[in-house]
Amino acid sequence: MPEQPPITESERAPVSASAEVPIHASAEGVHIEPRKTGHRLLDLSIAASAILISLVSLTIAIHHGRVQQKLVAANSWPFLTWRTSNDFSAGHQTFSLMILNSGVGPAALKQLVVRYDGKPVRGWLELLQACCGVERDFSLDKLRDIGFESGGMPKGIIRPNEDVILLRLARLPDRPQIWEHLGAARLKLTFEACYCSIIGECWQSDLRRLDPQPTEQCEAGPDDYIEVGAGFDDTPALPVLQSR
Numbered sequence: 001m002p003e004q005p006p007i008t009e010s011e012r013a014p015v016s017a018s019a020e021v022p023i024h025a026s027a028e029g030v031h032i033e034p035r036k037t038g039h040r041l042l043d044l045s046i047a048a049s050a051i052l053i054s055l056v057s058l059t060i061a062i063h064h065g066r067v068q069q070k071l072v073a074a075n076s077w078p079f080l081t082w083r084t085s086n087d088f089s090a091g092h093q094t095f096s097l098m099i100l101n102s103g104v105g106p107a108a109l110k111q112l113v114v115r116y117d118g119k120p121v122r123g124w125l126e127l128l129q130a131c132c133g134v135e136r137d138f139s140l141d142k143l144r145d146i147g148f149e150s151g152g153m154p155k156g157i158i159r160p161n162e163d164v165i166l167l168r169l170a171r172l173p174d175r176p177q178i179w180e181h182l183g184a185a186r187l188k189l190t191f192e193a194c195y196c197s198i199i200g201e202c203w204q205s206d207l208r209r210l211d212p213q214p215t216e217q218c219e220a221g222p223d224d225y226i227e228v229g230a231g232f233d234d235t236p237a238l239p240v241l242q243s244r
Helices: 040-075 126-132 140-146 177-188
Strands: 023-026 029-032 080-089 092-101 107-116 119-121 148-150 157-158 163-172 189-196 201-203 212-215
Touching: 040 140, 080 189, 092 107, 092 177, 119 126, 126 177, 140 148, 157 212, 163 177, 177 189
Parallel strands: none
Antiparallel strands: 023 029, 080 092, 092 163, 107 119, 107 157, 107 189, 148 163, 189 201, 201 212
């Protein structure tokens, strides 16, 4: 077979510059490098622009995350206050002490100290003994005799727009003094509460001001308001109420 003549340089196919891929070979292997223009300042400007765009995108993402976190906190924000109610119920006048959640999220009330005239009371019976002339040796089977209607255990979960009754007392025509003393006692009541939202944010509050103070956590104390107080909260027997 006759021997083919060698291909001259002019007969070689031209290689397109766009087909060239910049690579870098090292001991770790072959790596593709970003294409460069050949102009140092232009290459630096492109690299700086890419870094700037990345930083702006990261900043926007962080800001968006913080906005979402604030929205979640706002949608689960509880706000506890204390209030009284003086109304007619079941044909007779009643006076109530209550804790109300006027926020938009549930509140986990973990600590509550109620003080009358500066001294802590651990339940509604201790309050009536301190303010209203109820005898120290009071027996729980005489609740109707003082106009007692209800009293609750406030610590726990309080839903939005829900209130917890600390004490509701009826005005007895033949014994109105206790009811009247309780109404006057509201002016000497102070509160210390600590409650948390469902996402773990906690606040200390006097249940009066509109600016509760953030705190890391809430812990119950020995002076916490329980329910009855005066040593009756650990009594297993319930009082027997006689119908009128």
